[in-house]
Amino acid sequence: MNTTLSPAGILGPHGRISQKLKQYEHRHEQLAMAEAVAQAIDRRTHLIAEAGTGTGKSFAYLVPAILAATARQRDESKEPGEKPDRTRVVISTHTISLQEQLIGKDIPFLNAVLPLEFSAVLVKGRGNYVSLRRLKGTADRAGSMFADPRQVDQVGELLKWAHSTSDGSLASLSFRPPSEVWDEVRSDHGNCLGKKCPTYEDCLYYKARRRIWNADVLVVNHALFFADLALRREGASVLPDYQVVIFDEAHTVEHVASEHLGIKVTSGQVDYLLNKLYNSRSQKGLLVHHQFTQGQKLVVDLGYIADDLFGELRHYRDQHCGKNGRVRRIPEVTTDLASPLRDLGRSIATFAESIQSEENRIELEAAAQRCLGLAVSLESWLGQTLAGGVYWIEVGGRSLERVELCCSPVEIASVLRDELFSKVPTVVLTSATLAVGGQSFDFIRRRLGVDHSAELKVDSPFNFQENAKLLLPAGMPDPTESPFEYENAVCDRIRKYVDQTQGRAFVLFTSFKMLDSCARKLTDWFRQHGYSLYSQGEGT
Structure with missing residues (x-):
């Protein structure tokens, strides 16, 4: 066996990544998770893995996923001319930021480190792509479709963009067209002529679809994955067939699946x-x-x-x-x-x-x-x-x-058990927060319909005991009954602890409205004390 093309040979203290990065710090928690993922894929079993903050989860599942997807390149047991079995991997995340990190940073880095040829594609929903035929038709009837002259002008801008873009998706646009405009020009399954379309050969959606069908690793969001799963129940699909699914941010799976199955x-x-x-x-x-x-x-x-x-x-x-x-x-x-x-x-x-x-x-x-x-x-x-x-x-x-x-x-366990866990050989669920109670995975197993799986729980490599302090302020107003008093009390605590850290602090809110309100109340105090305040949505 070629140990250099194993999780240990890539992520270990003397592995390929350490040879590439001089400041590389080996994390045994990361390697333990990578080996557990590799074992689950090899044994065609499921895995629930909780990994604390700082473990390096993305590399821990990307490395074994890429090795599995490229295994056919190294399979010497096949007879000459015999086509090896393919393992296609889907990696599903909840947030756009993690998708961008995977496709724009982590995967390109591993592509440079590993002596393997593989392709990875960020899969977007069909509605993200422009339809050249619909765009031309919308331009022809824009005068009778839109009351706002600015929307007519935007159709013209979209025409110019469509002639130069190689991607054809909303992400490559320099401006964000209103939904009233984009809805008239986007690619739509119910409004597609297929091969009869005069723009079929140049269709940007079908070009993307061909890349998807040829890819080894697909990066999607949970919403698209479960939209596809709902379609598969009706005999259709958006994604090609896959053998491995890895859910990062898996604590959100139940909520997203429920939305798409309701x-x-x-x-x-x-x-x-x-x-x-x-x-x-x-x-x-x-x-x-x-x-x-x-x-x-x-x-x-x-x-x-x-x-x-x-x-x-x-x-x-x-x-x-x-x-x-x-x-x-x-x-x-x-x-x-x-x-x-x-x-x-x-x-x-x-x-x-x-x-x-x-x-x-x-x-x-x-x-x-x-x-x-x-x-x-x-x-x-x-x-x-x-x-x-x-x-x-x-x-x-x-x-x-x-x-x-x-x-x-009320419960999606039966649907996921029948349509996902019983049909896909390997499903990996990972997040920093999956176990409950006495560190048991029983709750998520029951909620998602996971009858049989391996389990892994690795702690964060960060030394929280020596480098963190948990403070629970007493006597805080109830945020529901007294929201104004609660907000003022929060601002008081922010002043107190930010002053203790001399301005070096990160304050996390669950409400953008409250974030904005507190930032406005605290701006003068920060300025008076010589601290810089950076607020999401406004810059500073």
Whole structure:
């Protein structure tokens, strides 16, 4: 066995990384985790690994993941001409910052260190890519689609960008177009001509898709992963098949999976769809461009019906749901929005049949499908068709005009057990916080449906006992009952401890609103004491 191409031969004190970096500090916790991940992949078992802050989790799973993905390059047991088995690895994270670290820093470094050829791709959702055909069509009808001249100008800017970009995703844009513009030009599964499209050969989404299908390592976010998992239950997929999944920031998996396996319908979704089709104030919209007056009348009627339904549900929440908005039985409402939504979808679909241009016809057909899909989701929520789901109503906005109808499964263990852990040979769950109680993984096993797996818990290499002090201030006001007093008390403590550290401190908030308020209250104090204050969102 070539020990230099093993976790120890790469991460160990005399490994390849230590030879590359003069200041490299070997961490035995990192190597222990890397070997556990390698063993799980080799034995086709699952692994739950808690690794404390500073362990170096990303290298601990990247190294064995890359070795597994490239094992076929080193497999000498195959007969000449025999195609070796492929191991494709998906690495899923919750935050964009970690994805950027993996794809922009960690993986390129390992690519330079390891004598192996492998490809890694950051996978983005389809809606992140521009559709060249839709962009051209939007530019042709921009005058009848957008009331704001600035939005028309932005379509022109997108045209210029599309001719020069090799990536074609939102991340490569120098400006952020409003959703009303981007929604008209983005790539969309329901609005795609496939190989019939005149821009198919140049399609930036399909170019990215080909890179994804050829890659050894795929970096995704949890939202995209579980959107793909939901599609696989219906016989479709976004991602190619994979043999290994590694969830970093795995403590967020249950929450994200629940969101994508549930139901959500909002008043904003309905308003947005109807305004795209026809805005009676500006006399703009897709149906105006196609001069479909009957559809325009249906949209206007639907707007009033939608207001009635969501107003009725807002009143129902106030009367029957309590503070948390929990809906414990099928709500009794008299307004039917699903049926006219379905009628509008059918009307648009019928009208689309009279359009000669396939490119224009598919825009209308996609709009019809969105109407029908929204009707199905609305009926599912109102009828509480998701067995074992918890239903609730949320309201927001200055006048509480925004209404969200939400549903999540009470438990997702059975779904993940059947669709993930029983089908994928190796799933690794890792985070700094997974064990509870007496340092047991039983809770996360039960919540996620992990029946059998190896376990590993490694502490942080940082010496917290000698280099940290935990302070629990007594007598703090209750943040819920007395938010103003609580905020003032927090500012007092910040002044006290920042002064003790002579300005060298990092203050972490769970609320950006409170962060901003405290920063404003403390600015003068920091200036008077000669300390620099850097606040997220404002710079200094």
